[in-house]
Amino acid sequence: MGQTHWMAESSLRDVMSRFATGVTVLTAGGEHGHGMTANAFTSVSLEPPLVLACVAHSARIHESIRRAGGFGVSMLAADQQMTARYFANKQRPIGLAQFDAIDCEFGPHTGAPLLNGALAWLECELAELYPGGDHSIFLGRVLSASRGPDRQALLFYAGGFHHLLPPAKSA
Numbered sequence: 001m002g003q004t005h006w007m008a009e010s011s012l013r014d015v016m017s018r019f020a021t022g023v024t025v026l027t028a029g030g031e032h033g034h035g036m037t038a039n040a041f042t043s044v045s046l047e048p049p050l051v052l053a054c055v056a057h058s059a060r061i062h063e064s065i066r067r068a069g070g071f072g073v074s075m076l077a078a079d080q081q082m083t084a085r086y087f088a089n090k091q092r093p094i095g096l097a098q099f100d101a102i103d104c105e106f107g108p109h110t111g112a113p114l115l116n117g118a119l120a121w122l123e124c125e126l127a128e129l130y131p132g133g134d135h136s137i138f139l140g141r142v143l144s145a146s147r148g149p150d151r152q153a154l155l156f157y158a159g160g161f162h163h164l165l166p167p168a169k170s171a
Contacts, residue, residue, distance in 0.1 A: 028064035028110030049142035072112030078152035078163035120147040
């Protein structure tokens, strides 16, 4: 067995920065529509189709998703780093006005903005809301799922954005 090298105790934020994740923008439609960059997102079940997103209680989108009863997910491509930064910036406009500067379409099932140019999109109805410390865990039942062409994915790792090439297609 190889030797394990333990380092000094680290914060959870520090440790989790070593976990590479995809980058999404969560969106909610309706009167209180909003968007937010998120990487605390994953699939839960294929049957029934379920995903989850973790959102801080203090985030504006928290109440937006609750009121809308659903949310959209845009999985960002490598060339959408500025979009990820935009939806992480608390100085952007609030409400649906923040989407005026973004190329998007409103989902037919939820009314949530779905960002054009993303790798893939989901529309979800809110199935459950679970407490999770200073966050809530939004469980979404997938109403629609679509994907665009294969391109480089945007990843978040060690406090910065990185790119991942799609796998080579076998002949």
